[in-house]
Amino acid sequence: MTVVTAADLQAPLAEEIRSLVDARISDRPFGVQLDATPAQTYRIVCDSLIAGHVYYALASGQAATADELYALGRQIPWHRHMTADTYFAISATGGTEQLRHTGFIATRLKDAIVDHFRERDSRRPSIDTEQPDLRLHCHITAQGHTNISIELSEGSLHRRGYRQLGGLAPLRENLAAGILWRARWPQLAQNGAALFDPMCGSGTLLIEAALRLTGLPPAMRARRLGSPGWLGHDTAARQAVLDQSAPLIEPADAPLLIGRDIDGEQIATARENARLAEVDHLIDFQVADAWAQPCPTPLEGHDTGLLISNLPYGHRLDAYTSTETPDWGPLIDAWQRCFNGWHWAVLLPEGMGQRWPLRYERAFPFDHGGIAIELIRGTFDTKSRREAPGPIGLANKLANAAEQARELVDPTPFANRLQKNFRHVKRQAEREGLCCFRVYDADLPDFNLAIDLYRDEQGETWADIQEYRAPHSVDPQLARGRLAVAVHQAMETLELAPNHAVVRQRRRQTGQDQYQKITQERLERVVIEGGTRLRINLTDYLDTGLFLDHRQVRDRVAELARGKRLLNLFCYTATASVRAAHQGAAQTLSIDLSNTYLDWAEDNFALNDIPTGNAHQLLRADVLDWLNQRQQGPYRPDRYDVIFCDPPTFSNSKSMADTLDIQRDHVTLVQQCMHLLAPEGTLIFSNNLKGFKLSPSLTDEYQINDLSRKTLPMDFARTPHRRSVFEIRHRNDA
Structure with a gap:
């Protein structure tokens, strides 16, 4: 089997x-x-x-x-x-x-x-x-x-049949069961533990916890048996198993399963799902705000239990808080008072466990519908509270752990490669007058990270070390040891001053994730690129505000836009627009969906004494919706001499009217841009989808020049297939 x-x-x-x-x-x-x-x-x-x-x-x-x-x-x-x-x-x-x-x-x-x-x-x-x-x-x-x-199973067994209605990003049923197993629910339940989910959504964790106690209902068990027409079935054995009750966990006391959520519709869905699973008599679902009511009355005095929850992030955050990052501190303080001695286990986006305010004993990676998440588990006690280190603190913590990590990891291969790269790239950067460049990009499989150097206008040098997630097959302790050795070696080889290295973990971005802060350290510096002053933030976001691999693309945009009109779509922090305006662009319009990035863009214009609002405008809008509106209607849309379009690979932000898949949608996107391009104008179209293929239909319709190699900076030459850049013009066929 x-x-x-x-x-x-x-x-x-x-x-x-x-x-x-x-x-x-x-x-x-x-x-x-x-x-x-x-x-x-x-x-x-x-x-x-x-x-x-x-x-x-x-x-x-x-x-x-x-x-x-x-x-x-x-x-x-x-x-x-x-x-x-x-x-x-x-x-x-x-x-x-x-x-x-x-x-x-x-x-x-x-x-x-x-x-x-x-x-x-x-x-x-x-x-x-x-x-x-x-x-x-x-x-x-x-x-x-x-x-x-x-x-022999009837389709995928994760489909129990009770979840007729789903909530926001519900967990798969067998994923929830596996998470509960990792949280040690079966053992805790046998000892009379209660279970509390303070942000339960549609109730999947609680329902699976109850099914672990009772077993699946008879009808649900029977539906799981597949291939009824197989001649090899042992019908007697099959019927005997169906006649037996499901295996039970018998708690020392009557089980106490409590679910709370601020969303009344979610609670209604949870109750209906529990009814269909035939465990509604075991679970108490009520509407409650976790911050306002952290300790449900039924749990008072219950000294054994497990607090477990798939904590809100991305879209689910809006139901709980209006801020980008919830303040977990007061809530966790209340939980510690109420549930001292309890076990806890929470699901968070991958990498967020490093900033969780409680010390935890284990972390387990999971995949939730393509989103990398992790379960961390621990115990509420007086010694568990901590302040998670930000990117600077994490760099120092890892560097201090390097000596012990050398028992597992040989630093020599990484040290040799980094020294070789640094000597070569530094000479090139000095010749070209570069402030910011990459010195290492996952060159060795065992050291899966990228290192960028930033020299600010005061002459200080900072290293941005970005860790890529290790495969599940790699022991987490070994991966951590490799990172510790690499951080320490980078600090020595690059001759960094104390507290001048940051460590962040790269992960797949979904929805609003790319806009959300990961810390509040606010390490901001000003760098100079092509004579233009630009602000970077080395700690608070997943990216610094300046894409280094687009350095030569920004040079090209600024050159083309001199004395002309520039449209910058998906502008991020508008560095291309600021470069162009500083080098003589007549007008710029920069569009992005994020207020965070547009505020940042306004700061970049101000750093160069360029006023915004007239010749140089910033617009918050869904780019796809904005383009669609200009493809129709009685008015003739504005034409631009230069359009720079650098869309994300994929986006399903809740503020957008539609999802964006760049491989699927790039033909429409390019055609809509060309509709706004002046007859003699130029569209610079780029993206970072590895293996991107430009549709042949566009080559037939427009004059296209592939600039992917020509605009690839020397410090990114080791990874040439991560980005595509095309210069597109109207054909002037008579």
């Missing part, structure tokens, strides 16, 4: 299955494998809350090509598993160079099955993807190792 689950849930799954069945279990990167009796198999399908799919292996072998896959499929005695009257469906994952499409993989395996039956009795089974009698699954690795299996 193979039981698979989502990334980051493999270890909890293995532990859970060991608690369900007495069998020899092997951990795998995708879940677990085991030899199981039919009864044990049905028990896992019916009662595992963390599993995703359960497969029974029919055959495995090498199948890197279509013919090899067909041959492997023909080796299986299909008449032992199904009849010619069976309706079946095939799903496929993975693939090789020759088997790239999962649909084709499924089709080729279907051919093997059909031919098997045609040769036996001239009849064949049929495909039914909606309600098949038998579900088959084929997984092929990149090297061609292939497994063909029967899926």
Whole structure:
């Protein structure tokens, strides 16, 4: 048997299955494998809350090509598993160079099955993807190792069936179950612990906690059994498992599960979901503001418990606070008074745990719908309160830990590479008169970080060290040790003054994340690029306010816009507009959705004694909506001599009218820009999507010059494929 689950849930799954069945279990990167009796198999399908799919292996072998896959499929005695009257469906994952499409993989395996039956009795089974009698699954690795299996679970087991309504960014059910396992809820529940979620949303964590106590309801358990038409079922064992009650956790006292949320609609949804899961009698859901009512009355005097919550971030923050970053301090102080001795576990965006005001004992990474998050857990006590270090404090803390980290990490390869890079790039930067440049960019796989140097107008040098998230396969302690060694080595090699290094963690930005502060240290400096003064912030945001890889692009925009009209879309801190205005642009219009960045842009204009409001305007707007409005209507839109459009790779900000996917949407975006471009004008279109491909339709319609290589600064030459830059003009065909 193979039981698979989502990334980051493999270890909890293995532990859970060991608690369900007495069998020899092997951990795998995708879940677990085991030899199981039919009864044990049905028990896992019916009662595992963390599993995703359960497969029974029919055959495995090498199948890197279509013919090899067909041959492997023909080796299986299909008449032992199904009849010619069976309706079946095939799903496929993975693939090789020759088997790239999962649909084709499924089709080729279907051919093997059909031919098997045609040769036996001239009849064949049929495909039914909606309600098949038998579900088959084929997984092929990149090297061609292939497994063909029967899926004994009815689709993905995370779909319990109780969540008819979702809240804002609800957790998947099996992810919530895995998180509760990591938070040690089963052990705590046995000892009579209460459970409290102060910002429960639609209640998934509480409902899964209750199901861990009661087991799934009988009807829900029965619905999880798939492939009813498989001839290999042990019907007696299957029925025996269904007749047995689900495994229970028996608390020492009556369970006390409390959920609170400020949003009444969310609480109504949570109550309905709990009713459908048949655990509504166990959970007390009420509307309450966590900051105003941090300690629910039913929990007073309860000395054992677990406070757990998927804390609000991104869009969910708006329901709780009007500020970009909530002040957790007063709330945590209240929790410490109310729940002294309790355990706690909270979900936060990846990297935010470093700024959580409580010391924690463990951190576990998870993936929540493409968003990297982490669960941190600890205990409320008088010694747990701390102030998390900001980027400067983190740099110093890591540097101090470097000596101990050398027991795990050899610093020599990183030190040699950084010294070599620094000597080369520094000479080039001095020749070109650069203030800011990159000296290291994930050159070595074991040291996955970037280091930028900024020299301010006072002559001080600062290092911005950006850590890229280590893969899940890398031990977190080892990754931390590598970072500590790298930070210490950077401080020495780059000859930095004390407190002149900052460390921040790069992560995927979604929605409003890119606009939100990560600290309040406010380390701001002024640098000079091309004679223009620009303000940077080295601590408070994910980026400094100056994209160094666009240095030569800004040079090009300023050159083209001299004496002309410039439109800067997705302007960020408007550094390109300020450069252009300082070098003689007649007019500039800079548009962005963020008030934070537009205020920053106004500061940049002011630093160069350039007034805003007349010739040089700043506009807060959704760029997509603003462009759409100018494609229609009776008026003739303004024309611009130069347009600089540097959109994000993807954006789903709540303030935007639509989502933006740059690979999908770039044709429309370019065409809308060209509609506003003067006949002899130039559009500079750039983006940072790795592997971006410009549509051939644009090449046919416009005159396009690829400047990606020509505008690539020498300090970014090691990573040339991270950005694309195109110069686009109208064709002047007669």
